[in-house]
Amino acid sequence: MYTHAAAPTTRPTLTGDVGMTASTHWLATGAAQSVLERGGNAFDAAVAGAFVLHVAEPHLNGPGGDMTGIFVTAEAPGAPQVLMGQGAAPQAASVESYRQLGLVRVPGAGGLAAAVPAAVDAWLLLLAEHGTWPLTDVLEPAIHHAESGAPVLPAIARTIDGVSELFAEHWPSSAAQWMPDGQVPEVGSLMTNPEYAAVLRSLIAAGEGAASREEAVEAARGEWRTGGVARLASEFLAEPHRHSDGRDHAGVITVEDFAASSASVEEPLTITFRGHAIAKIGPWGQGPVLLQALKILEGFDDAELDPGTERGAHLILEALKLAMADRDAYYGDLEPEEAARRMEVLLSEEYAAARREQIAETASHAFRPGVVDGLEPATPPLDEPGSAGDEAAGTGEPTVRRDGESRGDTCHLDVVDRWGNMISATPSGGWLQSSPTIPGLGFCLGTRLQMTWLDEASPSALRPGRRPRTTLTPTLVLRDGHPVMALGTPGGDQQEQWQLPMLLRVLIGGHTPQQAIDAPTLHTTSMPGSFHPRTWEPGGAVVEDRLGEEVIASLTARGHRITRAGDWALGRLSCVTRDPATGRLGAAANPRGTQGYAAGR
Secondary structure, three states: OOOOOOOOOOOOOEEEOOEEEEEOOHHHHHHHHHHHHOOOOHHHHHHHHHHHHHHHOOOOOOOOOEEEEEEEOOOOOOOOEEEEEOOOOOOOOOHHHHHOOOOOOOOOOOHHHOOOOOHHHHHHHHHHHHOOOOHHHHHHHHHHHHHHOEEOOHHHHHHHHHOHHHHHHOOHHHHHHHOOOOOOOOOOOEEOOHHHHHHHHHHHHHOOOOOOHHHHHHHHHHHHHHOHHHHHHHHHHOOOEEOOOOOEEOOOOOHHHHHHOOOEEEOOEEEEEOOEEEEEOOOOEOHHHHHHHHHHHOOOOHHHHOOOOHHHHHHHHHHHHHHHHHHHHHOOOOOHHHHHHHHHHHOOHHHHHHHHOOOOOOOOOOOOOOOOOOOOOOOOOOOOOOOOOOOOOOOOOOOEOOOOOEOOOEOOEEEEEOOOOEEEEEEEOOOOOOOOOEOOOOEOOOOHHHHOEOOOOOOOEOOOOOOOOEOOOOEEEEEOOEEEEEEEOOOHHHHHHHHHHHHHHHHOOOOOHHHHHHOOOEEEOOOOOOOOOOOOOOOEEEEOHHHOHHHHHHHHHOOOEEEEOOOOOOOOOEEEEEOOOOOOEEEEEOOOOOOOEEEEO
């Protein structure tokens, strides 16, 4: 264990025994916690909070987007499960068909970038199988805020301002919803979405007269996939509309794509690190990046893995570069046997040891995937900023250009209840700037397909019916077969990167979760970005200034190309905890951005 200063934290250390919630928006935290206070379990609470996030943070997620979650039930505490809410590419979306449109990359905005939305179906699946509350009660907070209004955050106003000309000139339905008076809404004003409230009421109505709570929720799932949402979305996006390549294209998603899409529950990938089991989603997302990085770092002494030191920061950045290179070379929505084969190699002790030997005393500026026998690693285009479009260094907040391109961002939600049910979930996509708002629905579809490549050789190529390799990646930590922490963060390519220093600080450094969240962090940009325009910066490292002048200067001397992000800029981490021995619960939330909160009792 390395030592750390017992400095005061920005938020109190929350403890209790009734229930705990942490999220990226206080309204979602409040809604979820209110469910726990009234006897609902963690899954009822998480679903209630998630639908509120659609209304409260529409620039970061929406019902037309995606989500991944990882959860564990009180009945089976040692068996975490993945909630898979990442939709696949429509049947008419392929490398060949998009190339015929003159595209070299999937656009960063517009209907061609839309995967089949699966977030809503995933939340309803969770509620049906593990919740206890009826759908009408769970959706009440979201309907209330959609009809009565949620406050416009500064980031919402900035996002709308950044695409206001696009809305006015090319996406009039978006202008009608997000600029109702032809003006960017004022910060603090209330923004309503009555059309989305009507959609939620239609889901409730679909289950009226059902014989059980579960059947009512299943009826809502059927309505989502085969009812008005599917029809209105497919009909509207079939009309040509402006995309981020500056041209008008028709979308290709159909009612049949909606009907064929279904969320699911899957087994996670798990490794052991310093006596803890770390559970993640599979290689159809970037979840194994965190596992690979931990396996690489496992061979170093505890004292070397302090993220606040020159040595620790350097090792973290270099391990992440190696894991990220493997992500782009080998990850994708593969056949199960092939995915298992690759993960068996990439997470093996032998492979981690070989990768560990590749870490030098200076910063690598190369794209270096490892060797997996029998496979030729895919090499994505390695364009630097300026060659494929402008891109900011990024703090995890959306970077939106006038043409609608967005690195996008995400929300996050963690819940634990008095019985030991625990969930961490990362909803995203369907940002208000993704594609034109669909009249009658009040939301747009997402742009997750921009994470695929128009290259048949890539394991994450655009293929009909295959999921894009998502960046959404919550984490569950277990000790001795019991869950002890659920955590995650928004931030695209940074999600694993910001979770890694937090985990090292908690599992090795003895930090409390709130201390670990507050501590200065960093990430590398030395990998192809997952979002359009998909550039990289060889050797790039973004750091918070609080890391310290001495550490930053030493990293620069090692060859890291440093970008200073400011004192409080990187990460939007949150978590909940549970002590299996006592049943005591805890929660912590990120102070950056001043809108994430934890609550509990």
